[in-house]
Amino acid sequence: MKIGFVGLGNMGAPMALNLLKAGHDLTVFDLNAQAVRQTVDAGAKQADSPRAAASGAQVVITMLPAAAHVRGVLTASEGVLSGASPGTVIVDSSTIDPASVREFAALAQQQGCVLADAPVSGGTGGAAAGTLTFMVGGSEAVYTQVKPVLAAMGKNIVHCGDTGTGQVAKICNNLVLGITMAGVAESMALGEALGIDPKILSGILNTSTGRCWSSDTYNPFPGIVETAPASRDYTGGFGTDLMLKDLGLATEAAKSAKQPAFMGALAQQLYQAMSSRGDGKLDFSAVIRLYRQK
Numbered sequence: 601m602k603i604g605f606v607g608l609g610n611m612g613a614p615m616a617l618n619l620l621k622a623g624h625d626l627t628v629f630d631l632n633a634q635a636v637r638q639t640v641d642a643g644a645k646q647a648d649s650p651r652a653a654a655s656g657a658q659v660v661i662t663m664l665p666a667a668a669h670v671r672g673v674l675t676a677s678e679g680v681l682s683g684a685s686p687g688t689v690i691v692d693s694s695t696i697d698p699a700s701v702r703e704f705a706a707l708a709q710q711q712g713c714v715l716a717d718a719p720v721s722g723g724t725g726g727a728a729a730g731t732l733t734f735m736v737g738g739s740e741a742v743y744t745q746v747k748p749v750l751a752a753m754g755k756n757i758v759h760c761g762d763t764g765t766g767q768v769a770k771i772c773n774n775l776v777l778g779i780t781m782a783g784v785a786e787s788m789a790l791g792e793a794l795g796i797d798p799k800i801l802s803g804i805l806n807t808s809t810g811r812c813w814s815s816d817t818y819n820p821f822p823g824i825v826e827t828a829p830a831s832r833d834y835t836g837g838f839g840t841d842l843m844l845k846d847l848g849l850a851t852e853a854a855k856s857a858k859q860p861a862f863m864g865a866l867a868q869q870l871y872q873a874m875s876s877r878g879d880g881k882l883d884f885s886a887v888i889r890l891y892r893q894k
């Protein structure tokens with residue numbers, strides 16, 4: 601299938617590689633020339649604008665940091681909507697707020713296109729392995745249409761409901777993730793300060809009721825999980841500023857629904873503190889640095 605792809609970052613680049621591996625005809629755009637070059641070296645065609653990436657594509661996938669970037673990429677004069685033919689399906693896999701998705705879907709509809717939200721979970725490891733979970737918001741028809749494309753990049757392709765509900769699922773998931781990571785960091789740092797070997801403590805957590813993804817797959821203490829960002833100085837992975845953005849989305853959504861989000865608001869302040877001290881680009885598990893005494 602002819603696919604346009606915009607946003608070749610920590611997530612987008614490995615996702616694009618999996619589309620190439622599945623035999624799709626891929627045209628890519630990113631502001632980062634090096635990211636584009638790597639994907640082109642793997643077999644993609646290079647576009648000089650989002651408009652060019654969308655031109656002639658049946659499906660266009662966007663994987664961008666936040667709603668402002670998605671808006672620009674879709675609506676600029678050289679944007680996706682100016683290049684997409686009627687009938688094109690645009691799949692936004694970025695994590696953004698549900699209200700923006702619905703607005704973008706209405707703009708796409710005015711051009712005769714369809715836009716579905718399909719944010720992901722599974723991290724950069726899942727993106728590389730092609731095992732992401734996609735949370736799809738849109739009609740049953742569009743879900744059926746995009747499922748085979750998403751299946752090249754993920755193993756769980758879940759239809760969450762109408763446009764925007766994929767983002768609802770995603771921000772609720774990341775609300776849990778932001779809180780559990782801070783909880784595991786707090787626990788591991790306390791254990792260290794009280795003198796237990798962090799490896800023994802993590803082994804106990806992972807066979808006890810404290811076990812969660814933040815403890816067994818992505819432990820924030822260096823050297824516990826070899827493949828986790830904590831074991832490579834918190835590089836790569838899921839940036840603190842992105843987690844801060846997602847907790848902002850969750851607390852804003854909670855406010856609009858008149859729902860309390862006590863823990864989310866507290867976790868948001870922890871990641872804000874990291875970002876304010878210049879650690880926003882580090883993986884979010886570096887939140888443990890707020891706790892460790894050395």
Ligand code: NAD
Pocket residue numbers: 606607608609610611612629630631632635663664665666669672673693694695696720721722723724837838839842846
């Ligand atoms: P990233 O910052 O690594 O990559 C974003 C890419 O978008 C960069 O390559 C950047 O150059 C490009 N970009 C920005 N503005 C652009 C524009 N106007 N035109 C073209 N390209 C542009 O981010 P990421 O970690 O890949 O995350 C992307 C999205 O996925 C975010 O919404 C994030 O919240 C979500 N997400 C990330 C993870 C993770 O583990 N990193 C997991 C799940 C979901």
